[in-house]
Amino acid sequence: xxxxxxxxxxxxxxxxxxxxxxxxxxxxxxxxxxxxxxxxxxxxxxxxxxxxxxxxxxxxxxxxxxxxxxxxxxxxxxxxxxxxxxxxxxxxxxxxxxxxxxxxxxxxxxxxxxxxxxxxxxxxxxxxxxxxxxxxxxxxxxxxxxxxxxxx
Numbered sequence: 371x372x373x374x375x376x377x378x379x380x381x382x383x384x385x386x387x388x389x390x391x392x393x394x395x396x397x398x399x400x401x402x403x404x405x406x407x408x409x410x411x412x413x414x415x416x417x418x419x420x421x422x423x424x425x426x427x428x429x430x431x432x433x434x435x436x437x438x439x440x441x442x443x444x445x446x447x448x449x450x451x452x453x454x455x456x457x458x459x460x461x462x463x464x465x466x467x468x469x470x471x472x473x474x475x476x477x478x479x480x481x482x483x484x485x486x487x488x489x490x491x492x493x494x495x496x497x498x499x500x501x502x503x504x505x506x507x508x509x510x511x512x513x514x515x516x517x518x519x520x521x522x
Contacts, residue, residue, distance in 0.1 A: 405475035405493070412472075416448045439510040442518030443468065462518070464509035471502060 415425050430438040446465035449458035458466045478490035492498050512518075 403479065403489075405472060406479055409472050409476045412443065412447045413451070415444050416451055437510070437513045437518060439506055442509070442513050445518065461516075462509065462512055464505050464512055467505045468502070468509055471505070 418425060425444060428438050428441050430436060431441055442462060442465055446458055446462055446469050449455070450466065450469050455466070458469075475490070475493065479493070482489045
């Protein structure tokens with residue numbers, strides 16, 4: 371919704387989403403479009419790897435020997451995209467949950483964009499991001515102790 375926004379020293383037309391007091395509309399749009407970007411990069415990496423081009427190693431793991439929070443997600447994505455969901459669920463259930471959430475987030479964002487809307491409401495929910503952070507932490511702990519999902 372476009373409205374006249376008065377900032378005291380100046381007035382402009384906009385939705386009021388400026389600075390630290392961004393509206394839920396702009397936060398949802400940013401989160402949804404970020405999900406589309408991240409999943410796009412992941413699918414691109416899986417595609418590049420599928421045609422035989424080696425993907426770069428995780429910079430953190432290469433430098434320290436310690437996996438980053440997303441280490442193994444390329445293997446998870448490849449497993450899901452090739453239909454090996456049972457294998458992924460057995461080796462990295464938290465990674466599978468993250469991959470499924472990302473897929474739902476991207477589908478919801480694309481649907482919202484096609485309808486001219488800002489983005490899915492769940493993308494602005496604090497509860498959503500607390501659950502995602504907890505599942506990401508579970509994935510990271512699993513990766514640290516098991517070495518990650520190395521087979522797909």
